[in-house]
Each structure stands twice: as structure tokens, then as C-alpha cells.
Amino acid sequence: MHFTSEQRFDDGVLEREFTLGEIPGFLWTPESASAPAPLILISPPPLGLGKTYPRLAARARYYAAEYGFAVATIELPGSGDRPRLAALDQARADLRRVIGAGEPVSGEIVDALILPLVEEAVPEWQATLDALLALPEIGGPVGYEGGIISIGVRLAAVEPRISAAGLFAGSLVPAAMFEEAREVTVPLQILLQWDDEGNDRQAALNLFDAFGSKEKTLHANMGGHTGVPQYELDAGARFFVRHLK
Amino acid sequence: MHFTSEQRFDDGVLEREFTLGEIPGFLWTPESASAPAPLILISPPPLGLGKTYPRLAARARYYAAEYGFAVATIELPGSGDRPRLAALDQARADLRRVIGAGEPVSGEIVDALILPLVEEAVPEWQATLDALLALPEIGGPVGYEGGIISIGVRLAAVEPRISAAGLFAGSLVPAAMFEEAREVTVPLQILLQWDDEGNDRQAALNLFDAFGSKEKTLHANMGGHTGVPQYELDAGARFFVRHLK
Numbered sequence: 380m381h382f383t384s385e386q387r388f389d390d391g392v393l394e395r396e397f398t399l400g401e402i403p404g405f406l407w408t409p410e411s412a413s414a415p416a417p418l419i420l421i422s423p424p425p426l427g428l429g430k431t432y433p434r435l436a437a438r439a440r441y442y443a444a445e446y447g448f449a450v451a452t453i454e455l456p457g458s459g460d461r462p463r464l465a466a467l468d469q470a471r472a473d474l475r476r477v478i479g480a481g482e483p484v485s486g487e488i489v490d491a492l493i494l495p496l497v498e499e500a501v502p503e504w505q506a507t508l509d510a511l512l513a514l515p516e517i518g519g520p521v522g523y524e525g526g527i528i529s530i531g532v533r534l535a536a537v538e539p540r541i542s543a544a545g546l547f548a549g550s551l552v553p554a555a556m557f558e559e560a561r562e563v564t565v566p567l568q569i570l571l572q573w574d575d576e577g578n579d580r581q582a583a584l585n586l587f588d589a590f591g592s593k594e595k596t597l598h599a600n601m602g603g604h605t606g607v608p609q610y611e612l613d614a615g616a617r618f619f620v621r622h623l624k
Numbered sequence: 625m626h627f628t629s630e631q632r633f634d635d636g637v638l639e640r641e642f643t644l645g646e647i648p649g650f651l652w653t654p655e656s657a658s659a660p661a662p663l664i665l666i667s668p669p670p671l672g673l674g675k676t677y678p679r680l681a682a683r684a685r686y687y688a689a690e691y692g693f694a695v696a697t698i699e700l701p702g703s704g705d706r707p708r709l710a711a712l713d714q715a716r717a718d719l720r721r722v723i724g725a726g727e728p729v730s731g732e733i734v735d736a737l738i739l740p741l742v743e744e745a746v747p748e749w750q751a752t753l754d755a756l757l758a759l760p761e762i763g764g765p766v767g768y769e770g771g772i773i774s775i776g777v778r779l780a781a782v783e784p785r786i787s788a789a790g791l792f793a794g795s796l797v798p799a800a801m802f803e804e805a806r807e808v809t810v811p812l813q814i815l816l817q818w819d820d821e822g823n824d825r826q827a828a829l830n831l832f833d834a835f836g837s838k839e840k841t842l843h844a845n846m847g848g849h850t851g852v853p854q855y856e857l858d859a860g861a862r863f864f865v866r867h868l869k
Contacts, residue, residue: 600842601839614859617858
């Protein structure tokens, strides 16, 4: 992990850009912390860190400044300036085509769209976690929060260092992930946009039902994919405070 | 409204018992308030105020002490020491019989169980609201929170002084209430216990969908009817802070 730039903000948060091998990322830490900070990993949506930086940074700095969390994010495979993934680009083209034609989205397209991302991204998050936990200013426990729910499902199922996860039921989910969800046992808080135009409400409810966790909470709100209400920011922070502090 | 007793607590909350005509109730107010307090009405479950007092009082004093709300509750029709309602007792006996026999609960039984309560309780809440808002220490706006969701649906639909409602999808709902729910437009936060043994999950989701409110949030948690997690207490308070303060 190499830090490539840093910036200090008025809210007492230090923002550092880093690279881990070829993967770019950001780390936000509260400068006032007297002990190693608990960590929240935020996985971005697949739009590239450049486009999502304003929202991600606002969220991360809120967690750091208000609650003393360290927060990190890395670019998804095939997003932003990272090398394209041909199979993923093909799957996205297929998705656009069937949606444009008003056809149903097949399980094959969903699998092609999501499973390669999960396969690539999860080991990257684990390597990022190794590097972050080696920093003296970061302790644990570790929470995960993220946009592509299948990545969160796999990471929470296989990575014992993840103690709690906040997930967004806003992407298509391969059938295989419903089985993996049963292996997840950490506390979960799941956001669902009731009228998400790109996501099937019943599938999201089925996935919530499938998780093996004894403590899981669904927050369903009105509106479409991008309409998550502002107050869920604090609700997410409070979920992590309960489980990581 | 006649106050019949009062008690001051260490948390700075004044608890007063009152009667409004024949209806007994409690009022909790923050003693430190410098301005008229916003009001939350809490409708108890139909077990009688005696049995539910410990939980109700803890909830009310938390709202009053932590957030400066005035909080009031009244005994439901036919509950506690109030005169029995013969039709309601008959409906409850019918419900026990069909559940004991493993039979489905008919719409007729649900209607008989809930509709008379709604008819009786809603005007009582409105009269209570008249009396409470006449007290100098209580201002507005007014929130409602309660156990039998159909009472909340009707009250929120017909009573313009209710500005926000926190409801518990934990009781059987007459078919007619789904139509009334469309008339509700105030912000809602609705609790659903995912494995509520006395309630149908899909019906609860359908009711959430039916509400006319632009801002509505569903909090679904694991467990049975009585297993609402402790952290929903603060989530409820924050909902009312957003809309009443």
C-alpha cells in the first residue's frame, strides 16, 4: 500500500489516496483518534471512483468525523481507470440490449454481469484489509458497506474479519448468491428502494429472508435506485456504532 | 381531563395519571422544557395499561428525557378496567377457536376483531388530543405511535393534527383498511417483525405498499411478535425528531 497524496479537512479528517498494487483507493481517518480506529470498508458502485467520489467522500468523512471510524474504498475491477474486463463489458452490453428491447433479464446475463466481479473483487478487498489492518492508526473491528450486494454477500460469508455489513439491495443477484447468503451470520442492515427500477423487489425480499444472520434489519424506503433518503446515512452510522464500537 | 396523581423521576420527567371522562391515561412531560413540547401519542397494545405500563413508561420517559417530547397514552376500549365490549370479546373467542383448530382466520373474524376497536378508539384519541393541546406545556406538532395498526391508519387518515406516525405491522388488518391506507399522506415509519406468529408477512408488505405517503420507511427485523429489537426505540425517536422538531 503506497500513499500517493493526502489532504487535511476542517472536520479533522485526513484523506489519503493510495494504490495497492494496481488498485487505486482512498483512506479517511479521524486525526483526533487516541486509539486505533475501527474500520469501515465502503465498496463503490461500478461507476468509477472519479464519478462517485463526492458522495463516497461525504459519507466517509461523516463516519470519520462524527463517529471516529477509519473508512476505506478501492476501485472495483473493470471500473474507472482500471483495465476493462471484456466479459463484464459484454454482459453490460447484453443487459442494455435486453432492457432496451423490453425483454426479461435472464439468469445467464445476471450471472455474467455479477459473478466475475465477485470473483475478482473479494480477494482484492481481503488484500486491502490485510494492508489497512497493518497500519498503526487502524484497529478493528471491521464493517463492510457497499453497492453491489453480491460482493458483500461473498465477502461477509468468507472473511471472518468482517463483523457487520450494511448492504444495498439495488443490483441484480445471481441465483447462486441466495445459497451463499445462508452462510452469512454477521449482523446486517439492508437498504431497499421500494421502486428501484433496475431491481426486483420480491428478489430483494427473498435475499433478505435467505441471510443466515440472527440480527438483520431491512430498511425499505420509497423511491427509485438513487433515491435513498439522507437520513439513512445516520442510520447506517448507528448500525456500525452498535457493532464496531 | 382530570389529573389523579403525579410522580417526578430522576430523569427530569413528570408522570401524571389522568382520566378523560371514563378513560384512564398517562401523560409524561419533560420538566425542563422552556417552550410547549411537541407531542407523541402512544397507543398501547390491547393488554390493558396495567400490564403494559413498564414498557410504555420506559419508552415514554426516554422520548421525554432524551428528546423533550410530551408523551401520552390512553387505555383502549374494552381493555384494562374499562367496560368489556361484548362483540370484541366474542371476536377474540372466535379467533382463539380457529387458531386452536388450525383453521385459517377469516376476513369476518378480522373485521369483528379490529373494526369496532377502530370505531371506538379513534374519536377517543381525537378527544384526548383536544384536551392535551389545551395544556400550556404541550404545543405541537403531534406524532402517533401505536400497536394496533388499523387504529393508526384511521387516525392518520382522518385527523389532520397528526404530522407523522410510527406504526407496528403486528396485528391482523381488515381488508377495508388497505383502502383507508391510501388516504394517509403523513411520513410513516413502520415496524415489521419478519417471523411474527400472529401476522401475515405478505399482508404487512402489501399494507406498507398501500399507504399514500411519499415518505414511508419499513424497518423489518428478525424474530416474533414480541422481539422488536431495543435499537428500534432510538430509531423511532429519531423519526419523530425529524418530523416534529
